[in-house]
Amino acid sequence: MSHDYTKRTAYHEKVAELRKAHKVLKEWSFTPSLPERGYTNRTLFVNLTTLEIKEKPVTEQMKDLFVGGRGFGLWYLWQAIKPTTKWNDPENEIIISPGPLGGNTQYPGSGKSLVVSLSPTTGIPIDSNVGGYFGPLMKFSGFDALEITGKARNDVIIVIDGQIGKVYIEEAPQEDVNSHAAAEQFTHMYAKDHDDLRNVSVVASGRGAEHALIGCLNFSWFDVRRQATRLKQAGRGGIGTVFRDKKLKALVVHAPPVKGDMNRPADFDKVAKVGIKMHKELADFDLKQCNMRRQGTAHLVEIMDNYDLLPVHNFQYGNHPDTKKIASWIWDKRFTQGIPDGCWYGCSMQCSKGADGHVVKTGPYKGHIVTVDGPEYETAAGCAANCGIFDPDWLLEANFYCDTYGIDTISFGTACAFVMECYQRGILNKERTGGLELTWGNAEAQLELLHQMARGEGFGVIVGQGVARMKQIFIEKKYGDPQLIKDIGMEVKGLEYSQYQSKESLAQQGGYALTNKGPQHDEAWLIFMDMVNNQIPSFEDKAEALYYFPLFRTWFGLNGFCKLPWNDIEPPDNHKYPPLEAAKVPEHVQNYCDVFTGITGRPLTKEGLIAMSETVYQFQRVFNIRMGKGRREHDLPPYRSVGPVTREEYESRQERYDKQLKEWMGIDPATKTIDEKIALHRKYREDRYQKLMDAVYKRRGWTADGVPTLETLKRCRIDLPEVVEVVKPYLK
Amino acid sequence: MLKVNGQQIAYHDGMTVTDVIRAMKFNFPLLIVKVDGVYVPRDEYSNRQVPDGSEVEIIHLISGG
The missing domain is CATH 1.10.599 (Aldehyde Ferredoxin Oxidoreductase Protein, subunit A; domain 3)
Structure with missing residues (x-):
């Protein structure tokens, strides 16, 4: 199947009109600067309630103890909130920081931003990492971190213009809230000309995040080959919900053009040498190994199925005969091949795959032609296999709407699987779901849940509260056996599980539940070491792995x-x-x-x-x-x-x-x-x-x-x- | 018989490393294979014959996420 990767519905044709409706609430000047040895040594602080904008020094103690990225986010959040603070209190913050090595273009995979906030679903700090250009472009404008506090009265955007040294808070009433359209509109609005599009990155969320606690953030980059604004997600823990609660419609950075040495490293040649070695390794071996350049993380779908690790029907089972319908070879054909897919400059892993030419089947964008960023493994496993939906087109539909509505595909997949099992077991029925038949494989019902989240109505709003709250609600309403509801609701600390079966790996049970933020596999993935290789048989062996890998x-x-x-x-x-x-x-x-x-x-x-x-x-x-x-x-x-x-x-x-x-x-x-x-x-x-x-x-x-x-x-x-x-x- | 990761599996004449991996139903690409303690490079899997009675170690590395 071949799709024209330049053809899609446009949303930016009237940006001049949209911009006319903006009202500048605050303008603030700064001196743009490049980092020195990876640090700019200052943070941009914005208070949306008071409209205060200022820069704060990044201290040597901060760099020494907390390094950057997630460390900076946690440190700022610690200072900003009290033990009694709730996620929707104005003092809750969103902190974005790329870290000192972020934005280098020599070593693959160096463009991540880390986002930290007090999570709506867990009530503890959440950290979420994301590609796209925002963090590095913010650093090359002059800031190691962006710290946002307070709440705006109306929908606002924060614009950081590193080309002219200005920060603005502007009311922006008319642009779309949903990310795929908003990112495109703001990218075109703040680029000076066509060549400048790549120097703009946007952070946005969506309508779903306004009514659900599992909201995510989308970070954009302009894909010059596709001529498209593409998105990566800071998915976990509901930061998109905090974002919309603060009435943020978007963050926009407009930075100087990226060059290879903008971190002004202490020893550029050392970095370049290691980077070249890795580029060669990827070029020589990726095709024989994981094939990330063609399939991204979706290459894992049939592998996890084969090892009985793919979550099926709310983690009841580990494989399914229909997995072949959503396996890597399907995505190999469905993803546009032959054009670079890095979500930051210089990443030769190129795994940020995109499915072009998806014709939207449902909802407000029905009939639009869109590029879907993904699906990645977690989305395929969560929204498809875990819900018994083995149809690639419906998976693309769910992926598209999760992203543009600002909903985390992992939490949504796990939450949707949970309610489908509740439906299977009579804990839920049509009366309790407002008429939705949440049977395994019912893709249209799954999409309707998403649309309800975005509209703020119906059972979708309940699902959007996440698994932990749904468990409480169903138990309080005496919908079923409380123990069964607790046993099958896949969350720890309030965060939904990501998409691996851990039943047969004790180490991975710990890898999920002994995490700081909740069960996300980005701390430790130990299933093969434990279950297949039997390399860590004793409790002490497992404990050593659960010490080293989360720290690494x-x-x-x-x-x-x-x-x-x-x-x-x-x-x-x-x-x-x-x-x-x-x-x-x-x-x-x-x-x-x-x-x-x-x-x-x-x-x-x-x-x-x-x-x-x-x-x-x-x-x-x-x-x-x-x-x-x-x-x-x-x-x-x-x-x-x-x-x-x-x-x-x-x-x-x-x-x-x-x-x-x-x-x-x-x-x-x-x-x-x-x-x-x-x-x-x-x-x-x-x-x-x-x-x-x-x-x-x-x-x-x-x-x-x-x-x-x-x-x-x-x-x-x-x-x-x-x-x-x-x-x-x-x-x- | 062969012993693969501690498990006995049936042997047949001319069995290669690829055959052993198939017999174990392993489809993960990042493997380290050792036959009687000797490493077998990936591009030799289909040609390298495994002697009857060998002990084969197939270590899965980690990827994903």
Whole structure:
């Protein structure tokens, strides 16, 4: 199937008229500057309530302890809010920071922005990483971070013009709120001419985020080959909801044209040398390895199905005969091939795939021709397989509307799967869903949920509250067995699970539930090490993996890196390391140390990299405790992620589970009923998870209640009085 | 018989590394394969025959996310 990748519905033809309706509320001047060794040493602060705009210095202590990106976001948020602050209080902030290495064009995957806020769904800090150009362009305009507080009265935009040194807060009443149109309109509105389009990036959300707590942000970049404004998502934790609650319609940055040395690195040649090596590695081996350049992360769909890890029907099962209909070879054909797809300059991984020429089937954009950014694996697994919808066109439709309405595809997929299972089990029915038949595979009903979220009406608004609140609501309304509802609602700390089956990997159960922000795989993905390779058999082995990998991956978020070029491509001689070391991809870890040193001038070892991350990681754990949700009781997973909840689940893997009864528990399965066997598994698996928690807490330097000890805080150099004050009551 | 990742599987004459990977139903691309402790490069999987009684280690690395 071939689609004209330049053909799509235009939304920018009347931008001059739209702009006439703007009212400038505040104008502020600054001196544009480039970073020095990765830092501009200042943050742009904007208060939407008071219209105050100012710059704040980035201190040496901030750089030393918190590095940048997620670290800066957490530090600013810590100072801005109180333990009693709620997500929709004006003092809640949105902080965007690309990190000191962000925006370099030498090393693949260097364009990430990190966004931090107090999450509507979890009530604790959320961090979400995203591609697109906004963070780097903001840095090259003069700021390491953007800190937004307060609430506007009417829809506003913040414009950072790094070409002329101005920041504006403007009322913008007429542009679309939905991201695919808004990003295009603002990009064309603030570019001086056609060549300048690539120097504009927009952050927007959508109508769905106004009525749902699972709102996401879209970060744009102008794709010069497609002549299209494309989008990447800061999906997790509802930051889009905070954005719209502040009445932000968009953030716009207009920066000087990007050049290769704009971070003004300490040693450009060092960075370039490592980058060239990685470009060659990607060119030589990607096709033989993950094929990211043609399929993006969607290459994982049939792999996860094959290993029984693809979530199907709300994580009940791990595979499905129809997976082939949404597998990588479908996307290989459906994605436009042969044009570069990097979401930042210089990224030779090129995995930001796009499906051009999608004709929208439903809703307000019915009949429009759009480019859908994705689907990525998580979207395919969540919105399709997990909901029993094995149709690529409907998946594109859901992907498009999630993005443009500002809804996180991962949370939506998991929430939709949850209500579909509730419907299957009679917890929900047509009367309770307002007439929607939420049967497995009902794509039109899934889309209607999204449209209802955007309109702020119907059962879609309930689904948009996320799984944790739906569980409360359904239990309060006595819709069904409370224990069953708790067991099958896939969330921890209020965040919906991302899309991997963890039932057969104890390490991954911890990889999800022992996270700071909630069950997102970007801390640790240990399933193959644990379940397939059996490399980490003991609790201590698993605890070591749950120490190292979350810390290693935290580092990407401090510095502005994408995780994918770390281990979705492997050096050909990676086998020379012992298997546990090979999983870390030591050569690439050294690359990161070299890029850090090359840009910042600060020497960094592999051990130093982990120590750098640990400071921020431990700080975030304390931050969670400060907000009332960072102890042992908050690290418990729903049983669906640990073992079989229902008879159907048990029977689908009966041979495996019966064998485990015999081998793990010394029980003859023939003497037990299915219900008895489920109960035996539950006791065994829940006990085992508790032992894992003990081992992980010990390795991380936490008490048995999950609280970082004073020794740990000292070791990580965050024994600051205000930090110690938070943990002290729990250390007595 | 072959022992693959600790599991016994049936052997047939001329069995190659590719055949072993297929027999195990592994479709993940980032593998490290060792036959009796000796590393087998990826581009030799289809030609390299595995002797009967060998111990094969197929380590899955990590990707995705």
